Amino acid sequence: MKTIVVCIAISMLLGGIAISMNLLLGMSIHQAWFDIFNPFQVMEPIEVAVLFSLISLWIFNTCLHLFRKTKQHKKPEQRPH
Incomplete structure (x- = not known):
């Protein structure tokens, strides 16, 4: 609270x-x-472009991290021979 x-x-x-x-x-x-x-009304167009490019890079990085994490968990365990 x-x-x-x-x-x-x-x-x-x-x-x-x-x-x-x-x-x-x-x-x-x-x-x-x-x-x-x-x-967004007071921002210059280049500032808006930079803002959305940084947001898209952040989203891409997050998705890549989640993809790698799920791929690592799905990897089958190898049995000893």
């Missing part, structure tokens, strides 16, 4: 910092909220 409260508190504090930084940059409160809840 404490972990959930701490995670929610940290998320709220980080969101508050991000909104206050946007307000200091001269944005309206509506634009600040929009930037917080829709971060």
Whole structure:
């Protein structure tokens, strides 16, 4: 229960910092909220491409690890002669 409260508190504090930084940059409160809840609108296209390439590499690495793990468990044991 404490972990959930701490995670929610940290998320709220980080969101508050991000909104206050946007307000200091001269944005309206509506634009600040929009930037917080829709971060892909404020990213450049190359940043989005890098983000999705890193996510796809992470997914590929995870699948490769799981494939190797299941292949290792399916390997039949050799009997001594």
